[in-house]
Amino acid sequence: MAEILLKDLYKTYDETPAVRGIDLNIAENEFVVLVGPSGCGKTTTLRMIAGLEHITAGEIFIGDRLINDVPPRDRDIAMVFQNYALYPHMTVYENMSFGLRLRKVKKDEIDKRVKNAADILNIEELLLRRPKQLSGGQRQRVAMGRAIVRNPVAFLFDEPLSNLDAKLRVQMRTEIKRIHQRVQTTVVYVTHDQVEAMTLADRIVVMNDGIIEQVASPQEMYDSPKTRFVAGFIGSPSMNFVPCTLTQNGAGLGIKLSDDIQLNVPVGREQRYRAHIDRDMILGIRPEHLTERRQHTNDQQQDFGCKVSVLEPMGIDTMVFMDISNVEVCARAAPDAVNNPGETMMFTIDMQNMHLIDPSTETVL
Numbered sequence: 001m002a003e004i005l006l007k008d009l010y011k012t013y014d015e016t017p018a019v020r021g022i023d024l025n026i027a028e029n030e031f032v033v034l035v036g037p038s039g040c041g042k043t044t045t046l047r048m049i050a051g052l053e054h055i056t057a058g059e060i061f062i063g064d065r066l067i068n069d070v071p072p073r074d075r076d077i078a079m080v081f082q083n084y085a086l087y088p089h090m091t092v093y094e095n096m097s098f099g100l101r102l103r104k105v106k107k108d109e110i111d112k113r114v115k116n117a118a119d120i121l122n123i124e125e126l127l128l129r130r131p132k133q134l135s136g137g138q139r140q141r142v143a144m145g146r147a148i149v150r151n152p153v154a155f156l157f158d159e160p161l162s163n164l165d166a167k168l169r170v171q172m173r174t175e176i177k178r179i180h181q182r183v184q185t186t187v188v189y190v191t192h193d194q195v196e197a198m199t200l201a202d203r204i205v206v207m208n209d210g211i212i213e214q215v216a217s218p219q220e221m222y223d224s225p226k227t228r229f230v231a232g233f234i235g236s237p238s239m240n241f242v243p244c245t246l247t248q249n250g251a252g253l254g255i256k257l258s259d260d261i262q263l264n265v266p267v268g269r270e271q272r273y274r275a276h277i278d279r280d281m282i283l284g285i286r287p288e289h290l291t292e293r294r295q296h297t298n299d300q301q302q303d304f305g306c307k308v309s310v311l312e313p314m315g316i317d318t319m320v321f322m323d324i325s326n327v328e329v330c331a332r333a334a335p336d337a338v339n340n341p342g343e344t345m346m347f348t349i350d351m352q353n354m355h356l357i358d359p360s361t362e363t364v365l
C-alpha cells in the first residue's frame with residue numbers, strides 16, 4: 001500500500017508526444033481510473049508507473065521513493081493486462097503461485113497466499129483446472145489472483161475487462177469493486193469506457209491528447225465538468241451543446257437559443273457570467289435535464305416548445321431528438337409523454353443544471 005506521485009511526467013516516442021506534463025497524486029488505497037479516448041496517453045502513463053516504458057522527463061515516486069530508474073521487478077507493483085497471459089500448461093494454482101516460486105517464497109507461505117486469494121476471488125473450486133477449462137470471467141479472476149498473491153504496493157489494470165462480453169463485463173466490474181473493498185490497495189485502472197470509470201473510481205482522471213483535463217470524484221466530474229471535453233466525455237447519452245447568445249434580460253441574464261427560445265439564467269449564476277454578455281457562447285445541457293413538460297419541482301425549470309424529429313425508445317425512457325438552431329438536441333422523456341415525429345412537444349429545461357461554455361477557450365464558466 002502506498003501513495004503514487006507523478007510529477008511533470010513526459011513521454012515522447014521518437015517525435016510523437018504521448019504524455020505531455022502530467023501531475024497526479026494518488027493516495028494510499030485509492031482507486032484511480034485513467035479514462036480518455038484512444039491515443040490520449042493513458043496506457044503510456046500506466047506503463048511508465050510499471051517501469052515498462054522509459055520516462056522522457058519528470059519523476060515518479062512510490063511512497064517517498066523515486067522509482068524512475070528502478071527496474072519493474074523491484075517496484076513491487078502488480079499489473080493485470082487486457083490479455084491475461086496465463087500459462088496454458090499450468091493449473092490455476094500453479095499460475096497463481098508461479099511468481100512467488102520464482103522469488104523463492106517458502107512453500108507453506110505460497111500455499112497460504114494462493115488459498116487466501118482464491119477465497120477472495122471465489123475460485124477455490126478451480127485451483128486444479130487449466131486455463132482452457134475456464135470461462136473468460138474465471139480466467140480474469142485467476143489473472144487478478146496472480147496479482148493479489150504478490151501482495152503488491154499497488155495494482156495497475158490496463159483495460160482488464162475489454163475482452164469480456166457486455167454482461168460479464170458488468171459482473172466483473174462489480175467484482176473488482178468488491179475485491180478492492182476487501183484487499184485495500186492502491187489501484188490505477190485504465191479504460192476508455194466512461195461508465196467503467198464512473199462506477200469504479202474513487203477519483204477519475206480524464207485524459208485528452210497527452211494531458212489531464214480534470215481530476216475529480218465521479219459525481220463531481222458529472223456535476224461540474226471544467227472543460228467542454230470532459231462535459232461531452234462523461235455521461236451517456238452525451239451532453240447537448242447548443243450555440244447561444246448570452247443577453248441582458250431585464251435586470252437578469254438570458255440565454256437566447258433561437259428567435260423562439262429564450263431562457264433565463266439562474267440568479268445565482270449571474271455574477272459568474274456577466275462579463276460575457278452579448279457574446280456567442282455554448283449552452284451545455286444533459287438529456288436528463290431536458291424532459292417532457294412537468295409540474296415544476298424547482299423554480300429554475302423553464303418550458304419551451306419544439307418539433308420532434310426522431311424518437312428512440314429505451315424502455316425506461318424515450319430519447320427525443322429535436323433540432324435547435326441546426327444542432328441535433330436530445331431530451332430524455334417519459335415514454336407515455338412523447339409526441340410523434342413532426343409534432344410540436346413542450347419541454348422543460350432545468351436551468352439549475354445548465355453549463356455555459358466559452359467557445360474560445362472550451363472551458364465551462
Ligand code: ATP
Pocket residue numbers: 013014016017018036037038039040041042043044045192
Ligand atoms: P488506447 O486506448 O488506444 O490504448 P491510450 O490512451 O492508452 O490509447 P497510448 O497507448 O498511451 O494511448 O498512446 C499514446 C500515444 O502514443 C498515441 O499517439 C500512440 O500512437 C503513441 N504510442 C504509443 N506507444 C508507442 C510506441 N511504442 N511507439 C510510438 N508511438 C507510440
